[in-house]
Amino acid sequence: MKHKVLENAVRDLKEKKNNSKDRYMKPLNVDLLERITQRLIEFSDNCDECTNFITDLTDLLNDIIYKQEPLDKKDFMRFQSKLKVITQHMEKEHNLLPDGHYISMYLPLGISFGLIFGLILFDNISMGLPLGVAFGLIIGSSMDADAKKKGKTI
Ligand SMILES: [Zn+2]
Numbered sequence: 001m002k003h004k005v006l007e008n009a010v011r012d013l014k015e016k017k018n019n020s021k022d023r024y025m026k027p028l029n030v031d032l033l034e035r036i037t038q039r040l041i042e043f044s045d046n047c048d049e050c051t052n053f054i055t056d057l058t059d060l061l062n063d064i065i066y067k068q069e070p071l072d073k074k075d076f077m078r079f080q081s082k083l084k085v086i087t088q089h090m091e092k093e094h095n096l097l098p099d100g101h102y103i104s105m106y107l108p109l110g111i112s113f114g115l116i117f118g119l120i121l122f123d124n125i126s127m128g129l130p131l132g133v134a135f136g137l138i139i140g141s142s143m144d145a146d147a148k149k150k151g152k153t154i
Helices: 002-018 030-043 048-066 073-093 101-121 128-149
Strands: none
Touching: 002 030, 002 048, 030 048, 030 073, 048 073, 101 128
8 A cells, every 4th residue: 555655656756857847856866766666665564664664755755746846955865865775774684785886896996906907017007097997897787787687786
């Protein structure tokens, strides 16, 4: 019952976003919101916190949907921080990874190794940089794709 209300709110928000030119409406991450919604519904049978998040999130979305004036920065921040809190809960309690987790891990790693190898092999720190970026992206994105395939990402 609660699930349907949240799903409807997500749908209405998406529609409002598509028809809106509000400055703070455009950057709302609806894709992430949809993924989070599916996860909350999936976990709510066995997790009280997820059940509470469903209520919280529904209220927040309805505030945005029924607001007559354009969204302001405060609404936007409220939306962002709620998604963040829920994401953190999913990572901690349900062992999920945020999308792009491995890229954000391997890209900086690739860059630092690239710089070191550039210095050692070519005696030129900038030669290693593109290599490092390429390796970081290749490894990170393939691990992300793998985690996604196994259903481990939010
Ligand atoms: Zn939960």
